Every structure is written in structure tokens, then in C-alpha cells.
Amino acid sequence: MSFSESNPADTRRRWIAAGTTIAADPDATVDCPVCGQEKLAVQVVEWPDGSKVDLHMTCPNCGARNVVTKQK
Numbered sequence: 001m002s003f004s005e006s007n008p009a010d011t012r013r014r015w016i017a018a019g020t021t022i023a024a025d026p027d028a029t030v031d032c033p034v035c036g037q038e039k040l041a042v043q044v045v046e047w048p049d050g051s052k053v054d055l056h057m058t059c060p061n062c063g064a065r066n067v068v069t070k071q072k
């Protein structure tokens, strides 16, 4: 899948969808919302108090990144 046009609203919608999918299952494979060329790599980082986790999503192809915070 490839995204030929870069409409910021569409990109934002895809990030939200990616975050929702990955929050539900950090092992899910999600296409990069920006370039569509690669699957997002996910790094799970626990908060110091252990109440939440940050899910860092990074594209190995274009370097796009975003973070979604998930309640444990």
C-alpha cells in the first residue's frame, strides 16, 4: 500500500487509527501512516509509577514517529 498524496488530515486520521490498533495489541503490524511503505516499529515504555505505558511508533523507512499513551 502506498499513499501518493500527503493530506495532513488523512495522515492524522491514519495515526489515530494506528494508535488505536497498537494500543489494543502492541504486537499488531500497522502500515506507516505517512509513507505506507513499511510497518511501524513499536517500543513500549512503562511510566515510572507503572500506571500507564507509552507506545512509541516509528517508521524505519521515512522516520515518522508518534506516541500514544495507554492506561494499564
Ligand SMILES: [Zn+2]
Pocket (backbone or CB within 6 Å): 032, 033, 034, 035, 036, 037, 038, 059, 060, 061, 062, 063, 064
Ligand atoms: Zn513511513
